[in-house]
Amino acid sequence: MKMGWRELIRMKKRFGLMGLVTTLIIVLILMITGLADGLAYDNGAVIRNLPVEHMALSQEAEGQLTRSFLEEQEQPRGTEALGVQNMVLEKQDGTKDDVTVFALPADTAYGPKQLEALKRGEVLVDTAYAKQTGTAVGDKVTDFRTKMTFTIVGTVTDGRYSHAPVLWTTLASWDDWQVKMQTNYVSAFVSQDSFKTDLTTYTKSDIVKQVPGYAAEQNSFQMMRLALVVIGALILTAFFYILTMQKMKQLGILKAIGIRTWTIGSGLVLQVFVLTLLSLAFSLCVTLGVSQFLPSGIPFRFEWETSLGYGALLIGTALIGSVIPLRALKKLEPADAMGGMAG
Structure with a gap:
């Protein structure tokens, strides 16, 4: 040597x-x-940052939140309902952006604490998205499909989903949006602890791996x-x-x-x-x-x-x-x- x-x-x-x-x-x-x-x-930062470990989705969704359609009556005890869906936002200047809507109860134990202060039709947007697009608190955005208008009242740093900015709102606003789309569902039931259910359950890491394109x-x-x-x-x-x-x-x-x-x-x-x-x-x-x-x-x-x-x-x-x-x-x-x- x-x-x-x-x-x-x-x-x-x-x-x-x-x-x-x-x-x-x-x-x-x-x-x-x-x-x-x-x-x-x-790609799955918003899921990674959620303090939950177990999620129940519909079987045909194959682990993808935006493909899961559940009725609230199926909610297991000790869980929270989570709504996730894609949306095309139309801003006041006419520009359009793809975002992913995440909805939890206003008194959620897992989502952003600002949700408890939100009123119907109010949303929180991703900080990076607001900075890149010049979106500010007080601006109004419209869902391109239903023409429902939302008011931005704050920002969050919870991350993105499938490389798209996340828009947070409450289940009350989610239900109003669902009425406009003539649907009525939630995407998943989530909890920090394991729970009994007949639905297909996944861990958080499994859900991240099933994010589209991941x-x-x-x-x-x-x-x-x-x-x-x-x-x-x-x-x-x-x-x-x-x-x-x-x-x-x-x-x-x-x-x-x-x-x-x-x-x-x-x-x-x-x-x-x-x-x-x-x-x-x-x-x-x-x-x-x-x-x-x-x-x-x-x-x-x-x-x-x-x-x-x-x-x-x-x-x-x-x-x-x-x-x-x-x-x-x-x-x-x-x-x-x-x-x-x-x-």
């Missing part, structure tokens, strides 16, 4: 260039990971991240393979004077480990720094656990790849190497 460490120090430029390439690959992996985590959080989005990012990990490992493997082939004569001399293949090989593995570890540490610092300056509109979320997990995966695959050059080293005959140098 001492030889491998000394070579790292003496060949700074060569290993530094490889370290730079490795760092760029890891930064790309971490940036994609942060974007994937940010989109995953943004699975397809995350699967795409997962494929990209794994592909980059494999590419990074292949680049490191190719680099050390070529480097080993270039040093084959010198390595043959080392074997001829009695240095074991295991000793030489452990030095090569050490080089791979140190190079990828230093690249990972530097990449984490770069990614964390960049995340502080990204615009708020970019759903980027730096998660230490996920980032370290993919970093460890890259180190592991690189170490596995470093075994390939060792096969050529093991087959090397000292006499052949010495004969090559003499010639």
Whole structure:
């Protein structure tokens, strides 16, 4: 291992260039990971922030809140009724925005505390949405389908649903809206504790995974991240393979004077480990720094656990790849190497 460490120090430029390439690959992996985590959080943030753990939906909804239609008479004891539905908001200037309506009782134990002060026809909007669109407290918005008008009386920071802003209101306003649409239903019954019901029940994490587009989005990012990990490992493997082939004569001399293949090989593995570890540490610092300056509109979320997990995966695959050059080293005959140098 001492030889491998000394070579790292003496060949700074060569290993530094490889370290730079490795760092760029890891930064790309971490940036994609942060974007994937940010989109995953943004896609179901309002559900994640609800202090409930169990939800009952209709069976045919398959875990999607906007597809669940329940009658309030089915409500199990100890639960609250939750209404969720998409809405196209038409503002006073004529512009239209897609939002998702969330409705809970005014005296809810789970939703925003501001709900208890809302009157019929009053709503709360997402803070980010209000900032991006210039919507202010006191503005009136209209549902494009029913032409029912709502008054914005406050903002909340509970998040978004399916990448759409959330509009909070009470079940009283929800019922008035349902009358306009000639329907009468709620979407789910929710509770912090488990409850008995004949309806299909889900955990909060299950509901988040069933948010429209969540699975397809995350699967795409997962494929990209794994592909980059494999590419990074292949680049490191190719680099050390070529480097080993270039040093084959010198390595043959080392074997001829009695240095074991295991000793030489452990030095090569050490080089791979140190190079990828230093690249990972530097990449984490770069990614964390960049995340502080990204615009708020970019759903980027730096998660230490996920980032370290993919970093460890890259180190592991690189170490596995470093075994390939060792096969050529093991087959090397000292006499052949010495004969090559003499010639």
